Amino acid sequence: TTPQPAYKRILLKLSGEALMGSDAYGINRQTISEIVAEIKEVAELGVEIGVVIGGGNIFRGVAPAATGMDRATADYMGMLATVMNGLALQDAMRMAGLNSRVQSALDIEQVVEPYIRGKAIRYLEQGRIVIFAAGTGNPFFTTDTAAALRGAEIGAQIVLKATKVDGIYTADPKKDPSATRYDKISFDEAIARNLAVMDATAFALCRDQKLPINVFSIFKSGALKRVVLGEAEGTLVYC
Numbered sequence: 001t002t003p004q005p006a007y008k009r010i011l012l013k014l015s016g017e018a019l020m021g022s023d024a025y026g027i028n029r030q031t032i033s034e035i036v037a038e039i040k041e042v043a044e045l046g047v048e049i050g051v052v053i054g055g056g057n058i059f060r061g062v063a064p065a066a067t068g069m070d071r072a073t074a075d076y077m078g079m080l081a082t083v084m085n086g087l088a089l090q091d092a093m094r095m096a097g098l099n100s101r102v103q104s105a106l107d108i109e110q111v112v113e114p115y116i117r118g119k120a121i122r123y124l125e126q127g128r129i130v131i132f133a134a135g136t137g138n139p140f141f142t143t144d145t146a147a148a149l150r151g152a153e154i155g156a157q158i159v160l161k162a163t164k165v166d167g168i169y170t171a172d173p174k175k176d177p178s179a180t181r182y183d184k185i186s187f188d189e190a191i192a193r194n195l196a197v198m199d200a201t202a203f204a205l206c207r208d209q210k211l212p213i214n215v216f217s218i219f220k221s222g223a224l225k226r227v228v229l230g231e232a233e234g235t236l237v238y239c
């Protein structure tokens, strides 16, 4: 018997950094096709998938701010970086035989269609993957917040935050070797313990909308599928 997914519709947040693989910058072909293969396994379970793609592998608004660049301008550049990633992801999906659409929160209609909620939902119902690019379309926000926002808008049952780390730890595992990983933690406890699951805006939105978050490693083979099957994988933040 085929395993039954725990969720009908998910919002997957992929950081731009995930696309770099071991490179210092940009998009690694091998890495992106491996990530797409993981997504394909989940698509084959019949799960409806929205993806919010980051841009940190190309440009991050907060970093140049320190060098004196106008923050809003830098953030628009960061959002445009996510559009490039979105196109690369769509193309990698096409090569893997997955049907996807890119929708952008900023209007660049010659390149990608604009974000239209009703259309996005229609695509999901038709079994297409929808890649949400350009974040929220506003400077001073992040693609984590876009993930919370789009997740709530499309009625996703969970936000899956794919990172380089395999969950949320009691302390930074790189600095503190005694740090342990939470299998699950409530929103309230994560706040009380001052754990950075997502940025504060994204976290607050998920909490308000009672949208659980599962943090897991995109580089762990099969992890995405296990999360979708409702198995304990990474860290689940619940209401």
Ligand code: UDP
Pocket: 014, 015, 016, 017, 053, 054, 055, 056, 057, 059, 060, 061, 062, 074, 075, 076, 077, 078, 079, 081, 082, 134, 135, 136, 137, 138, 139, 140, 141, 142, 143, 144, 145, 146
């Ligand atoms: N960004 C923005 N508004 C948004 C989403 C993103 O201004 O709603 C900009 C911001 O400058 C950010 C960059 O786009 O640094 C790339 O996004 P992010 O850092 O979230 O990407 P990730 O860390 O997931 O790769």
